[in-house]
Amino acid sequence: MYTFSSKLKTFAFVMMALGLVGIAFGFLTAPKTIEDVEKILADSHHGGHHTEAVAHESHEEHAAVATHHEEAKTETVVADSLKTENDTVAAAVPVAADHHDNHKAEAAHGHDHAGADAHAEHQEHLEHVLHQLQNKPWAALYVACIFFMLISVGVLAFYAIQWAAQAGWSPVLFRVMEGITSYLLPGSIIFFILLVASGMHLNHLFVWMDPEVVKHDELIQGKQGFLNVPFFLIRAAIFLAGWNLYRYFSRKNSIAQDNANDDSFYKKNFKLAAGFLVFFIVTESIASWDWIMSVDPHWYSTLFGWYVFASFFVSGITTIAFVTLYLKSKGYLEHVNTSHIHDLAKFMFGISVFWTYLWFSQFMLMWYSNIPEEVTYFITRIENYKLPFFGMLALNFVFPILILINTDFKRLSWVVVMAGLLILTGHYIDFFNMIMPATVGDQWFIGVSEIGSLMFFFGLFIVVVFTALTKAPLLAKRNPLIEESKHFHY
Numbered sequence: 252m253y254t255f256s257s258k259l260k261t262f263a264f265v266m267m268a269l270g271l272v273g274i275a276f277g278f279l280t281a282p283k284t285i286e287d288v289e290k291i292l293a294d295s296h297h298g299g300h301h302t303e304a305v306a307h308e309s310h311e312e313h314a315a316v317a318t319h320h321e322e323a324k325t326e327t328v329v330a331d332s333l334k335t336e337n338d339t340v341a342a343a344v345p346v347a348a349d350h351h352d353n354h355k356a357e358a359a360h361g362h363d364h365a366g367a368d369a370h371a372e373h374q375e376h377l378e379h380v381l382h383q384l385q386n387k388p389w390a391a392l393y394v395a396c397i398f399f400m401l402i403s404v405g406v407l408a409f410y411a412i413q414w415a416a417q418a419g420w421s422p423v424l425f426r427v428m429e430g431i432t433s434y435l436l437p438g439s440i441i442f443f444i445l446l447v448a449s450g451m452h453l454n455h456l457f458v459w460m461d462p463e464v465v466k467h468d469e470l471i472q473g474k475q476g477f478l479n480v481p482f483f484l485i486r487a488a489i490f491l492a493g494w495n496l497y498r499y500f501s502r503k504n505s506i507a508q509d510n511a512n513d514d515s516f517y518k519k520n521f522k523l524a525a526g527f528l529v530f531f532i533v534t535e536s537i538a539s540w541d542w543i544m545s546v547d548p549h550w551y552s553t554l555f556g557w558y559v560f561a562s563f564f565v566s567g568i569t570t571i572a573f574v575t576l577y578l579k580s581k582g583y584l585e586h587v588n589t590s591h592i593h594d595l596a597k598f599m600f601g602i603s604v605f606w607t608y609l610w611f612s613q614f615m616l617m618w619y620s621n622i623p624e625e626v627t628y629f630i631t632r633i634e635n636y637k638l639p640f641f642g643m644l645a646l647n648f649v650f651p652i653l654i655l656i657n658t659d660f661k662r663l664s665w666v667v668v669m670a671g672l673l674i675l676t677g678h679y680i681d682f683f684n685m686i687m688p689a690t691v692g693d694q695w696f697i698g699v700s701e702i703g704s705l706m707f708f709f710g711l712f713i714v715v716v717f718t719a720l721t722k723a724p725l726l727a728k729r730n731p732l733i734e735e736s737k738h739f740h741y
Contacts, residue, residue: 273703
Protein backbone atom coordinates (compact mmCIF):
# COMPACT_ATOMS: atom_id res chain seq x y z
CA MET A 252 0.00 0.00 0.00
CA TYR A 253 1.17 3.49 -0.80
CA THR A 254 1.70 6.01 2.02
CA PHE A 255 1.23 9.71 1.26
CA SER A 256 4.49 11.29 2.44
CA SER A 257 4.22 14.19 4.87
CA LYS A 258 6.65 16.29 2.80
CA LEU A 259 4.56 15.97 -0.35
CA LYS A 260 1.37 16.62 1.59
CA THR A 261 2.86 19.74 3.19
CA PHE A 262 4.06 20.95 -0.19
CA ALA A 263 0.58 20.49 -1.66
CA PHE A 264 -1.17 22.37 1.15
CA VAL A 265 1.36 25.22 0.95
CA MET A 266 0.69 25.45 -2.80
CA MET A 267 -3.05 25.58 -2.16
CA ALA A 268 -2.70 28.25 0.53
CA LEU A 269 -0.44 30.46 -1.60
CA GLY A 270 -2.71 29.89 -4.58
CA LEU A 271 -5.77 31.03 -2.63
CA VAL A 272 -3.91 34.17 -1.56
CA GLY A 273 -2.98 34.87 -5.19
CA ILE A 274 -6.55 34.30 -6.39
CA ALA A 275 -7.95 36.59 -3.67
CA PHE A 276 -5.35 39.25 -4.48
CA GLY A 277 -6.32 39.11 -8.16
CA PHE A 278 -9.99 39.72 -7.39
CA LEU A 279 -9.32 42.42 -4.80
CA THR A 280 -6.97 44.41 -7.05
CA ALA A 281 -9.19 44.23 -10.15
CA PRO A 282 -10.44 47.72 -11.12
CA LYS A 283 -13.87 48.64 -9.78
CA THR A 284 -14.59 51.89 -11.67
CA ILE A 285 -13.77 53.62 -14.93
CA GLU A 286 -11.49 55.97 -12.98
CA ASP A 287 -9.42 52.98 -11.91
CA VAL A 288 -9.15 51.93 -15.56
CA GLU A 289 -8.02 55.40 -16.63
CA LYS A 290 -5.27 55.28 -14.04
CA ILE A 291 -4.15 51.82 -15.20
CA LEU A 292 -4.19 52.83 -18.86
CA ALA A 293 -2.26 56.00 -18.13
CA ASP A 294 0.56 53.89 -16.70
CA SER A 295 0.50 51.28 -19.44
CA HIS A 296 1.82 51.09 -22.96
CA HIS A 297 -1.67 50.45 -24.28
CA GLY A 298 -3.00 53.52 -22.48
CA GLY A 299 -0.29 55.68 -24.03
CA HIS A 300 -1.17 54.59 -27.55
CA HIS A 301 -4.86 55.16 -26.88
CA THR A 302 -4.20 58.68 -25.56
CA GLU A 303 -2.14 59.51 -28.63
CA ALA A 304 -4.91 58.24 -30.90
CA VAL A 305 -7.56 60.33 -29.13
CA ALA A 306 -5.29 63.39 -29.18
CA HIS A 307 -4.67 62.91 -32.93
CA GLU A 308 -8.42 62.67 -33.62
CA SER A 309 -9.06 65.80 -31.55
CA HIS A 310 -6.31 67.69 -33.42
CA GLU A 311 -7.90 66.79 -36.77
CA GLU A 312 -11.32 67.92 -35.54
CA HIS A 313 -9.90 71.28 -34.35
CA ALA A 314 -8.15 71.75 -37.68
CA ALA A 315 -11.39 71.12 -39.57
CA VAL A 316 -13.27 73.63 -37.41
CA ALA A 317 -10.52 76.23 -37.92
CA THR A 318 -10.71 75.78 -41.71
CA HIS A 319 -14.46 76.29 -41.53
CA HIS A 320 -13.91 79.60 -39.68
CA GLU A 321 -11.43 80.80 -42.30
CA GLU A 322 -13.90 80.06 -45.10
CA ALA A 323 -16.55 82.07 -43.29
CA LYS A 324 -14.18 85.04 -42.86
CA THR A 325 -13.26 84.96 -46.56
CA GLU A 326 -16.89 85.05 -47.62
CA THR A 327 -17.49 88.06 -45.36
CA VAL A 328 -14.52 89.98 -46.83
CA VAL A 329 -15.76 89.32 -50.36
CA ALA A 330 -19.20 90.54 -49.39
CA ASP A 331 -17.73 93.72 -47.90
CA SER A 332 -15.66 94.47 -51.00
CA LEU A 333 -18.71 94.25 -53.24
CA LYS A 334 -20.51 96.88 -51.23
CA THR A 335 -21.67 99.81 -53.45
CA GLU A 336 -23.93 102.85 -53.26
CA ASN A 337 -26.67 100.73 -54.73
CA ASP A 338 -29.22 99.82 -52.03
CA THR A 339 -29.62 96.32 -53.45
CA VAL A 340 -25.90 95.64 -53.25
CA ALA A 341 -25.75 97.26 -49.82
CA ALA A 342 -28.47 94.91 -48.67
CA ALA A 343 -26.08 92.01 -49.38
CA VAL A 344 -23.90 93.09 -46.48
CA PRO A 345 -26.28 92.06 -43.67
CA VAL A 346 -27.06 88.91 -45.64
CA ALA A 347 -23.34 88.08 -45.72
CA ALA A 348 -23.10 88.96 -42.05
CA ASP A 349 -26.00 86.63 -41.33
CA HIS A 350 -24.30 83.97 -43.43
CA HIS A 351 -21.10 84.51 -41.43
CA ASP A 352 -23.03 84.18 -38.16
CA ASN A 353 -24.65 80.99 -39.39
CA HIS A 354 -21.22 79.58 -40.24
CA LYS A 355 -19.95 80.48 -36.78
CA ALA A 356 -22.94 78.75 -35.17
CA GLU A 357 -22.56 75.66 -37.36
CA ALA A 358 -18.82 75.47 -36.61
CA ALA A 359 -19.42 75.76 -32.88
CA HIS A 360 -22.16 73.13 -33.05
CA GLY A 361 -19.92 70.81 -35.12
CA HIS A 362 -17.08 71.25 -32.66
CA ASP A 363 -19.37 70.44 -29.71
CA HIS A 364 -20.85 67.43 -31.54
CA ALA A 365 -17.40 66.04 -32.45
CA GLY A 366 -16.19 66.54 -28.91
CA ALA A 367 -19.25 64.75 -27.52
CA ASP A 368 -18.72 61.83 -29.92
CA ALA A 369 -15.05 61.56 -28.97
CA HIS A 370 -15.93 61.64 -25.28
CA ALA A 371 -18.65 59.00 -25.69
CA GLU A 372 -16.29 56.78 -27.68
CA HIS A 373 -13.59 57.20 -25.04
CA GLN A 374 -16.03 56.31 -22.24
CA GLU A 375 -17.21 53.26 -24.17
CA HIS A 376 -13.61 52.12 -24.61
CA LEU A 377 -12.91 52.57 -20.89
CA GLU A 378 -16.03 50.58 -19.97
CA HIS A 379 -14.95 47.78 -22.32
CA VAL A 380 -11.48 47.67 -20.76
CA LEU A 381 -13.09 47.68 -17.30
CA HIS A 382 -15.01 44.50 -18.19
CA GLN A 383 -11.83 42.91 -19.56
CA LEU A 384 -9.76 43.67 -16.46
CA GLN A 385 -12.58 42.51 -14.17
CA ASN A 386 -12.71 39.30 -16.22
CA LYS A 387 -9.00 38.65 -15.83
CA PRO A 388 -9.01 36.92 -12.40
CA TRP A 389 -12.12 34.97 -13.43
CA ALA A 390 -10.52 33.89 -16.70
CA ALA A 391 -7.27 32.88 -14.96
CA LEU A 392 -9.28 30.78 -12.49
CA TYR A 393 -11.33 29.27 -15.31
CA VAL A 394 -8.30 28.29 -17.43
CA ALA A 395 -6.51 26.58 -14.53
CA CYS A 396 -9.69 24.87 -13.35
CA ILE A 397 -10.66 23.42 -16.73
CA PHE A 398 -7.06 22.43 -17.51
CA PHE A 399 -6.60 20.27 -14.42
CA MET A 400 -10.12 18.84 -14.64
CA LEU A 401 -9.62 17.84 -18.26
CA ILE A 402 -6.28 16.20 -17.41
CA SER A 403 -8.26 13.76 -15.24
CA VAL A 404 -10.81 13.36 -18.06
CA GLY A 405 -7.99 12.58 -20.51
CA VAL A 406 -6.65 9.91 -18.14
CA LEU A 407 -10.18 8.51 -17.76
CA ALA A 408 -10.51 8.19 -21.55
CA PHE A 409 -7.10 6.52 -21.78
CA TYR A 410 -8.09 4.15 -18.96
CA ALA A 411 -11.35 3.23 -20.73
CA ILE A 412 -9.45 2.60 -23.97
CA GLN A 413 -7.16 0.14 -22.16
CA TRP A 414 -10.16 -1.77 -20.81
CA ALA A 415 -12.06 -1.78 -24.11
CA ALA A 416 -8.96 -2.83 -26.08
CA GLN A 417 -8.08 -5.49 -23.47
CA ALA A 418 -4.53 -4.15 -23.55
CA GLY A 419 -1.98 -6.46 -21.99
CA TRP A 420 0.80 -3.96 -21.31
CA SER A 421 -1.05 -1.47 -19.06
CA PRO A 422 -2.81 -3.23 -16.10
CA VAL A 423 0.18 -2.55 -13.81
CA LEU A 424 -0.61 1.14 -14.32
CA PHE A 425 -4.36 0.88 -13.69
CA ARG A 426 -4.21 2.03 -10.07
CA VAL A 427 -2.14 5.04 -11.08
CA MET A 428 -4.79 5.95 -13.65
CA GLU A 429 -7.58 5.41 -11.12
CA GLY A 430 -5.77 7.66 -8.65
CA ILE A 431 -5.46 10.48 -11.19
CA THR A 432 -9.11 10.18 -12.25
CA SER A 433 -10.17 10.62 -8.60
CA TYR A 434 -9.57 14.34 -9.15
CA LEU A 435 -12.49 14.41 -11.59
CA LEU A 436 -15.14 14.69 -8.84
CA PRO A 437 -13.80 17.73 -6.91
CA GLY A 438 -12.58 19.26 -10.16
CA SER A 439 -16.06 18.89 -11.70
CA ILE A 440 -17.77 20.45 -8.69
CA ILE A 441 -15.54 23.53 -8.73
CA PHE A 442 -15.86 23.82 -12.50
CA PHE A 443 -19.65 23.59 -12.41
CA ILE A 444 -19.76 26.31 -9.74
CA LEU A 445 -17.77 28.55 -12.09
CA LEU A 446 -20.27 27.86 -14.89
CA VAL A 447 -23.16 28.72 -12.57
CA ALA A 448 -21.36 31.94 -11.56
CA SER A 449 -21.16 32.86 -15.25
CA GLY A 450 -24.86 32.10 -15.68
CA MET A 451 -25.61 34.40 -12.73
CA HIS A 452 -23.69 37.19 -14.50
CA LEU A 453 -20.97 37.38 -11.84
CA ASN A 454 -18.50 37.63 -14.71
CA HIS A 455 -18.43 38.22 -18.46
CA LEU A 456 -16.60 35.07 -19.61
CA PHE A 457 -19.42 34.10 -21.97
CA VAL A 458 -20.58 37.15 -23.90
CA TRP A 459 -23.66 35.32 -25.21
CA MET A 460 -25.00 35.22 -21.63
CA ASP A 461 -25.32 39.04 -21.59
CA PRO A 462 -28.89 40.05 -22.64
CA GLU A 463 -27.70 43.53 -23.71
CA VAL A 464 -25.17 42.01 -26.11
CA VAL A 465 -27.66 39.47 -27.49
CA LYS A 466 -30.21 42.24 -28.07
CA HIS A 467 -27.93 43.86 -30.67
CA ASP A 468 -26.33 40.74 -32.15
CA GLU A 469 -28.35 38.86 -34.77
CA LEU A 470 -25.80 36.04 -35.05
CA ILE A 471 -26.00 35.19 -31.34
CA GLN A 472 -29.78 35.54 -31.47
CA GLY A 473 -29.80 32.79 -34.10
CA LYS A 474 -27.89 30.49 -31.72
CA GLN A 475 -30.06 31.10 -28.66
CA GLY A 476 -31.83 27.77 -29.07
CA PHE A 477 -28.53 26.14 -28.09
CA LEU A 478 -26.66 28.91 -26.31
CA ASN A 479 -28.94 29.73 -23.41
CA VAL A 480 -28.05 29.46 -19.72
CA PRO A 481 -30.51 26.74 -18.56
CA PHE A 482 -29.72 24.36 -21.44
CA PHE A 483 -26.01 25.14 -21.12
CA LEU A 484 -25.96 24.17 -17.42
CA ILE A 485 -28.14 21.09 -17.99
CA ARG A 486 -25.72 19.83 -20.64
CA ALA A 487 -22.76 20.46 -18.35
CA ALA A 488 -24.44 18.59 -15.49
CA ILE A 489 -25.17 15.59 -17.75
CA PHE A 490 -21.63 15.45 -19.13
CA LEU A 491 -19.92 15.77 -15.76
CA ALA A 492 -22.30 13.33 -14.07
CA GLY A 493 -21.82 10.75 -16.84
CA TRP A 494 -18.03 10.93 -16.65
CA ASN A 495 -18.04 10.72 -12.86
CA LEU A 496 -20.44 7.78 -12.82
CA TYR A 497 -18.24 5.83 -15.20
CA ARG A 498 -15.21 6.61 -13.06
CA TYR A 499 -17.03 5.49 -9.89
CA PHE A 500 -18.26 2.15 -11.25
CA SER A 501 -15.08 1.26 -13.14
CA ARG A 502 -12.99 1.91 -10.02
CA LYS A 503 -15.44 -0.10 -7.89
CA ASN A 504 -15.33 -3.07 -10.29
CA SER A 505 -11.55 -2.89 -10.56
CA ILE A 506 -11.10 -3.15 -6.80
CA ALA A 507 -13.79 -5.84 -6.49
CA GLN A 508 -11.92 -7.90 -9.09
CA ASP A 509 -8.97 -8.18 -6.66
CA ASN A 510 -11.02 -10.41 -4.34
CA ALA A 511 -13.21 -12.13 -6.93
CA ASN A 512 -13.16 -15.85 -7.75
CA ASP A 513 -13.89 -15.30 -11.45
CA ASP A 514 -13.58 -12.63 -14.12
CA SER A 515 -17.12 -11.24 -13.81
CA PHE A 516 -16.02 -7.77 -12.68
CA TYR A 517 -13.41 -7.66 -15.43
CA LYS A 518 -16.13 -8.41 -18.00
CA LYS A 519 -18.37 -5.73 -16.50
CA ASN A 520 -15.60 -3.18 -16.84
CA PHE A 521 -14.97 -4.23 -20.43
CA LYS A 522 -18.63 -3.61 -21.37
CA LEU A 523 -18.77 -0.44 -19.28
CA ALA A 524 -15.67 0.97 -20.99
CA ALA A 525 -17.06 0.27 -24.48
CA GLY A 526 -20.32 2.06 -23.66
CA PHE A 527 -18.55 4.95 -21.96
CA LEU A 528 -16.31 5.62 -24.96
CA VAL A 529 -19.36 6.10 -27.19
CA PHE A 530 -20.86 8.49 -24.64
CA PHE A 531 -17.53 10.25 -24.19
CA ILE A 532 -16.89 10.89 -27.89
CA VAL A 533 -20.21 12.72 -28.22
CA THR A 534 -20.18 14.59 -24.91
CA GLU A 535 -16.54 15.67 -25.14
CA SER A 536 -17.14 17.33 -28.50
CA ILE A 537 -20.20 19.22 -27.28
CA ALA A 538 -18.44 20.15 -24.04
CA SER A 539 -15.55 21.66 -26.00
CA TRP A 540 -18.03 23.77 -27.98
CA ASP A 541 -19.83 24.86 -24.82
CA TRP A 542 -16.96 25.51 -22.43
CA ILE A 543 -14.26 26.80 -24.77
CA MET A 544 -15.46 27.62 -28.29
CA SER A 545 -18.54 29.55 -27.12
CA VAL A 546 -16.39 32.24 -25.50
CA ASP A 547 -16.00 33.29 -29.17
CA PRO A 548 -19.66 32.80 -30.21
CA HIS A 549 -19.15 34.24 -33.70
CA TRP A 550 -16.41 31.73 -34.56
CA TYR A 551 -16.62 27.99 -35.09
CA SER A 552 -14.47 25.08 -36.20
CA THR A 553 -15.75 21.66 -37.27
CA LEU A 554 -12.73 19.83 -35.82
CA PHE A 555 -12.53 21.79 -32.58
CA GLY A 556 -13.73 18.87 -30.45
CA TRP A 557 -10.88 16.67 -31.70
CA TYR A 558 -8.40 19.51 -31.24
CA VAL A 559 -9.34 20.06 -27.58
CA PHE A 560 -9.39 16.30 -26.98
CA ALA A 561 -5.85 15.89 -28.34
CA SER A 562 -4.66 18.68 -26.05
CA PHE A 563 -5.97 17.26 -22.78
CA PHE A 564 -5.45 13.62 -23.84
CA VAL A 565 -1.69 14.05 -24.27
CA SER A 566 -1.62 16.08 -21.03
CA GLY A 567 -3.34 13.20 -19.24
CA ILE A 568 -0.91 10.59 -20.59
CA THR A 569 2.00 12.81 -19.57
CA THR A 570 0.56 13.03 -16.05
CA ILE A 571 0.35 9.21 -15.89
CA ALA A 572 4.06 9.08 -16.78
CA PHE A 573 4.91 11.68 -14.10
CA VAL A 574 3.02 9.95 -11.29
CA THR A 575 4.40 6.55 -12.34
CA LEU A 576 7.98 7.80 -12.33
CA TYR A 577 7.48 9.49 -8.95
CA LEU A 578 6.08 6.32 -7.37
CA LYS A 579 8.82 4.26 -9.01
CA SER A 580 11.46 6.56 -7.52
CA LYS A 581 9.96 5.99 -4.05
CA GLY A 582 10.24 2.21 -4.34
CA TYR A 583 6.68 1.43 -5.45
CA LEU A 584 5.41 -0.16 -8.69
CA GLU A 585 8.18 -2.75 -8.76
CA HIS A 586 6.66 -4.42 -11.83
CA VAL A 587 6.80 -1.25 -13.92
CA ASN A 588 9.84 -1.38 -16.21
CA THR A 589 11.38 0.76 -18.93
CA SER A 590 9.11 -0.83 -21.53
CA HIS A 591 6.04 0.60 -19.79
CA ILE A 592 7.69 4.03 -19.65
CA HIS A 593 8.66 3.63 -23.30
CA ASP A 594 5.03 2.98 -24.27
CA LEU A 595 3.80 6.01 -22.34
CA ALA A 596 6.46 8.13 -24.04
CA LYS A 597 5.35 6.76 -27.43
CA PHE A 598 1.82 7.95 -26.71
CA MET A 599 3.19 11.34 -25.64
CA PHE A 600 5.10 11.53 -28.91
CA GLY A 601 2.26 10.25 -31.11
CA ILE A 602 -0.51 12.42 -29.65
CA SER A 603 1.77 15.48 -29.87
CA VAL A 604 2.06 14.83 -33.61
CA PHE A 605 -1.71 14.28 -33.82
CA TRP A 606 -2.36 17.58 -32.01
CA THR A 607 -0.05 19.38 -34.42
CA TYR A 608 -1.82 17.85 -37.40
CA LEU A 609 -5.16 19.11 -36.10
CA TRP A 610 -3.75 22.55 -35.26
CA PHE A 611 -2.26 22.94 -38.72
CA SER A 612 -5.37 21.63 -40.47
CA GLN A 613 -7.53 24.16 -38.65
CA PHE A 614 -5.14 27.08 -39.04
CA MET A 615 -4.04 26.49 -42.64
CA LEU A 616 -7.54 26.04 -44.09
CA MET A 617 -8.97 29.07 -42.29
CA TRP A 618 -5.99 31.29 -43.04
CA TYR A 619 -5.92 30.30 -46.71
CA SER A 620 -9.66 30.72 -47.26
CA ASN A 621 -9.47 34.13 -45.51
CA ILE A 622 -13.17 34.19 -44.59
CA PRO A 623 -13.58 37.12 -42.15
CA GLU A 624 -15.73 35.15 -39.66
CA GLU A 625 -13.01 32.47 -39.42
CA VAL A 626 -9.68 34.24 -39.84
CA THR A 627 -10.46 36.91 -37.23
CA TYR A 628 -9.92 34.27 -34.54
CA PHE A 629 -6.29 33.81 -35.57
CA ILE A 630 -5.59 37.46 -36.38
CA THR A 631 -6.56 38.41 -32.81
CA ARG A 632 -4.21 35.81 -31.37
CA ILE A 633 -1.30 36.49 -33.70
CA GLU A 634 -1.47 40.27 -33.16
CA ASN A 635 -2.12 40.35 -29.40
CA TYR A 636 -0.77 36.96 -28.25
CA LYS A 637 2.25 36.52 -30.49
CA LEU A 638 4.57 35.04 -27.85
CA PRO A 639 2.14 32.48 -26.34
CA PHE A 640 0.68 31.68 -29.78
CA PHE A 641 3.96 30.74 -31.45
CA GLY A 642 5.64 29.64 -28.21
CA MET A 643 2.89 27.06 -27.78
CA LEU A 644 3.76 25.52 -31.14
CA ALA A 645 7.38 25.09 -30.11
CA LEU A 646 6.46 23.61 -26.73
CA ASN A 647 3.76 21.26 -28.04
CA PHE A 648 5.38 20.10 -31.27
CA VAL A 649 8.99 21.03 -31.95
CA PHE A 650 10.58 20.13 -28.61
CA PRO A 651 8.60 16.93 -27.89
CA ILE A 652 9.41 15.66 -31.39
CA LEU A 653 13.12 16.43 -31.08
CA ILE A 654 13.34 14.95 -27.58
CA LEU A 655 11.18 11.84 -27.98
CA ILE A 656 11.81 10.81 -31.59
CA ASN A 657 14.74 8.64 -30.50
CA THR A 658 13.58 5.20 -29.27
CA ASP A 659 16.27 4.94 -26.60
CA PHE A 660 15.40 8.35 -25.18
CA LYS A 661 11.86 7.14 -24.41
CA ARG A 662 13.31 4.76 -21.82
CA LEU A 663 15.21 7.45 -19.91
CA SER A 664 13.24 8.87 -17.01
CA TRP A 665 14.87 12.30 -17.04
CA VAL A 666 14.21 12.68 -20.78
CA VAL A 667 10.54 11.75 -20.34
CA VAL A 668 10.24 14.21 -17.45
CA MET A 669 11.84 17.00 -19.48
CA ALA A 670 9.56 16.36 -22.47
CA GLY A 671 6.56 16.08 -20.15
CA LEU A 672 7.23 19.44 -18.52
CA LEU A 673 7.32 21.06 -21.96
CA ILE A 674 4.12 19.31 -23.01
CA LEU A 675 2.15 20.29 -19.89
CA THR A 676 3.38 23.88 -20.04
CA GLY A 677 2.60 24.09 -23.74
CA HIS A 678 -0.92 22.75 -23.39
CA TYR A 679 -1.72 25.03 -20.48
CA ILE A 680 -0.71 27.89 -22.78
CA ASP A 681 -2.90 26.31 -25.48
CA PHE A 682 -5.94 26.59 -23.17
CA PHE A 683 -4.80 30.09 -22.22
CA ASN A 684 -4.76 31.05 -25.92
CA MET A 685 -8.19 29.55 -26.54
CA ILE A 686 -9.93 31.38 -23.68
CA MET A 687 -8.09 34.60 -22.81
CA PRO A 688 -8.38 36.58 -26.10
CA ALA A 689 -12.18 36.41 -25.99
CA THR A 690 -12.43 37.23 -22.29
CA VAL A 691 -9.68 39.79 -21.59
CA GLY A 692 -8.71 40.93 -25.10
CA ASP A 693 -5.26 42.51 -25.26
CA GLN A 694 -5.23 43.15 -21.48
CA TRP A 695 -3.44 39.86 -20.79
CA PHE A 696 -0.28 39.09 -18.89
CA ILE A 697 0.86 36.21 -16.67
CA GLY A 698 0.36 37.76 -13.26
CA VAL A 699 -0.65 36.93 -9.71
CA SER A 700 -4.10 35.66 -10.75
CA GLU A 701 -2.71 33.18 -13.28
CA ILE A 702 0.11 31.91 -11.06
CA GLY A 703 -2.13 31.75 -7.99
CA SER A 704 -4.81 29.78 -9.84
CA LEU A 705 -2.24 27.30 -11.14
CA MET A 706 -0.73 26.85 -7.68
CA PHE A 707 -4.10 26.25 -6.03
CA PHE A 708 -5.31 23.62 -8.51
CA PHE A 709 -1.90 21.97 -8.66
CA GLY A 710 -1.88 21.61 -4.87
CA LEU A 711 -5.47 20.34 -4.84
CA PHE A 712 -4.61 17.87 -7.63
CA ILE A 713 -1.71 16.43 -5.61
CA VAL A 714 -3.79 16.10 -2.41
CA VAL A 715 -6.71 14.34 -4.13
CA VAL A 716 -4.66 12.05 -6.40
CA PHE A 717 -2.13 10.85 -3.85
CA THR A 718 -4.80 10.42 -1.18
CA ALA A 719 -6.71 8.18 -3.59
CA LEU A 720 -3.56 6.14 -4.21
CA THR A 721 -3.47 5.20 -0.52
CA LYS A 722 -6.97 3.68 -0.63
CA ALA A 723 -6.13 0.49 -2.55
CA PRO A 724 -3.10 -1.67 -3.44
CA LEU A 725 -1.06 -0.24 -6.32
CA LEU A 726 -1.26 -3.55 -8.19
CA ALA A 727 -4.51 -4.85 -9.69
CA LYS A 728 -3.47 -8.38 -8.71
CA ARG A 729 -6.55 -10.32 -9.91
CA ASN A 730 -6.82 -8.72 -13.36
CA PRO A 731 -6.70 -11.53 -15.97
CA LEU A 732 -3.96 -9.71 -17.90
CA ILE A 733 -1.82 -8.74 -14.93
CA GLU A 734 0.85 -11.41 -15.51
CA GLU A 735 1.26 -10.34 -19.11
CA SER A 736 1.62 -6.76 -17.93
CA LYS A 737 4.19 -7.67 -15.27
CA HIS A 738 6.41 -9.35 -17.85
CA PHE A 739 5.87 -6.82 -20.61
CA HIS A 740 9.05 -6.11 -22.57
CA TYR A 741 9.42 -4.26 -25.81
